[in-house]
Amino acid sequence: EDQVTQSPEALRLQEGESSSLNCSYTVSGLRGLFWYRQDPGKGPEFLFTLYSAGEEKEKERLKATLTKKESFLHITAPKPEDSATYLCAVRGAGNMLTFGGGTRLMVKP
Amino acid sequence: EAGVVQSPRYKIIEKKQPVAFWCNPISGHNTLYWYRQNLGQGPELLIRYENEEAVDDSQLPKDRFSAERLKGVDSTLKIQPAELGDSAVYLCASSLRGSRESGNTIYFGEGSWLTVV
Numbered sequence: 001e002d003q004v005t006q007s008p009e010a011l012r013l014q015e016g017e018s019s020s021l022n023c024s025y026t027v028s029g030l031r032g033l034f035w036y037r038q039d040p041g042k043g044p045e046f047l048f049t050l051y052s053a054g055e056e057k058e059k060e061r062l063k064a065t066l067t068k069k070e071s072f073l074h075i076t077a078p079k080p081e082d083s084a085t086y087l088c089a090v091r092g093a094g095n096m097l098t099f100g101g102g103t104r105l106m107v108k109p
Numbered sequence: 110e111a112g113v114v115q116s117p118r119y120k121i122i123e124k125k126q127p128v129a130f131w132c133n134p135i136s137g138h139n140t141l142y143w144y145r146q147n148l149g150q151g152p153e154l155l156i157r158y159e160n161e162e163a164v165d166d167s168q169l170p171k172d173r174f175s176a177e178r179l180k181g182v183d184s185t186l187k188i189q190p191a192e193l194g195d196s197a198v199y200l201c202a203s204s205l206r207g208s209r210e211s212g213n214t215i216y217f218g219e220g221s222w223l224t225v226v
Binding site: 004006031032034036041042043044045046049087089091094095096097098099100101102 | 113142149150151152153154157165200202213214215216217218219220222
């Protein structure tokens with residue numbers, strides 16, 4: 001059974017204070033690791049897909065990296081508008097998307 | 110291009126009443142998903158359709174939940190009768206089955222927020 005664990009559950013940062021979110025996973029036949037952003041009252045918004053260890057993707061202040069056991073979402077010099085819940089998910093051989101519980105990020109000005 | 114459209118956005122019903130949610134996926138997407146998300150948790154898959162066929166419904170509580178996707182486009186998810194524990198966000202999503210580049214990304218709608226009182 002595919003499993004995803006995200007840490008920390010909640011993270012408070014000052015504006016400009018860089019940090020990383022962790023996503024640990026076990027999956028049978030990884031077919032993709034996904035990062036989503038979810039704002040209150042909204043559905044998850046797609047950010048990145050990573051397919052193999054060593055792969056990196058960047059978008060503005062966000063950078064996602066992947067190893068064989070975990071993924072990190074690095075946030076460089078965050079701004080208050082980066083406050084959201086960040087969800088990690090994996091797609092395995094069963095073609096299902098299994099989500100972690102998310103990390104709630106709050107960036108204070 | 111329009112995204113995944115869901116309705117209603119919000120619904121409050123009394124327990125034991127029925128409720129239905131509707132979803133229109135992104136045009137051309139042949140895979141459709143219904144997820145349930147409880148407060149403070151990640152989404153959990155209820156059912157997945159490939160065109161009209163439900164290919165994964167192992168997590169759907171079949172005693173009270175039902176879903177259909179007629180003609181392989183729109184889909185409805187029904188709960189009858191609703192229980193207090195069904196209060197959650199019901200998310201519809203879609204993807205295009207194909208190459209790794211085109212077929213792996215799942216796009217979500219805004220969700221239907223259900224409160225059972």
